[in-house]
Amino acid sequence: MAGNGPPPKPAGQRRRRNATVATTKLPSEGRKGRPPKWPLMDDVVLTSRRDLALRKADNLELALLEPDLKGRAKVAAEQKADSAREAALILTKQVEAQQRIESELWRDLWKTPQAVMWGRLSWTREVAQYVRWKSRAEAGDLDAAKEARQLADRLGLTPLSMLRLRWEIATDEVSETRQARTKQQERQTTRRRLRVVDSDAAAGGE
Template sequence: MPGMGPPPKADVDRRRRNATVAMTELPSEGRGGKRAPNWPLIPDVVLTAKRDLASWKVEEAEFALGELRAAGKPCGVAEGRLDRAKEALLILERQLGEQRKLEATLWKELWRLPQAVQWEALGWTRDVAQYVRHKVMAELGDLDSAKEARQWSDRLGLTPLAMLRLRWKVVVDETAARRQERQQTAAQAGPGVSARQRLRVVDPAGA
């Protein structure tokens, strides 16, 4: 009837509208002792190309310097050019070396996190590797990579807000936590304490 408004929604429609998506629970102890997946990316193409070019420039400068020396001509300019070429090559070699070490370290650390359980289930190996590459390049001073790393961290749930968007939450295994607490308490009791005394320290209510 006019003025009465739309008919009320059925109960099932209201329940569907108010329903929330269930959270995916991630273990607080992380992915456990499993090995990290094999590194899936090739060496940094840009840095490798720059390193190869720098190496070629060193060889060229050495050849030109040798020609001048053989001809008995002044070598000051050529020596300066060779020194600069060697410096550029050394910097690029150090960058590539540090990049490989940092990538390997960060890769292993990330695959121990609680989020790694979900990455493995979803097959996000290359996605994690992309984050690692950008993160490491950012630490080496690349500002563009720093921006990319922030975006990848959101996609991978590496911040509290990103985890909320992905509907992930970290939960504590209470049974494991209690077991660990009992072990720590027993260890603190010292080796000179009898088994019965240790049980009393662990569980005073059981005395």
């Protein structure tokens, strides 16, 4: 029967079916200012391997100075020393490359729009951990690549994770207006040139 049933809710308590979830707008120009101080120590595993390799190479170099070392024994010792020097050099280069990649990536990440929220949420160490795993991944570590992808999702570095975090990069209206104005000017210039060409063609035909 008409009129039966619970009374309608007040307008302020009604839920709209097409209501949108509020999002946090991030500036399209990214975060301004210098990045935070790097919070992590050097990669303990990699630097320890380098130090051990350097120590081994030094010990083998000293062994080559023994006066009783001759013949095949000396050749074998030289080969071991060469291998040790090569291993130490590779590890040294890896440490240097990782530190360089970490420094560059750390600086670049803190210029992104997402970095505005990282600063508000004090996610400095979380971002540093992503940088550490990402630098290892770029050196060819597949396990590190998996860890880096998981942290990228948590930090909003993928479109899906930004949607999950309800982060949205704000539209740069000034830039869009400037681009639209430039395109309009280009179209007007093209039209003027076409009119000149048509006029010249008509004059030539006469």
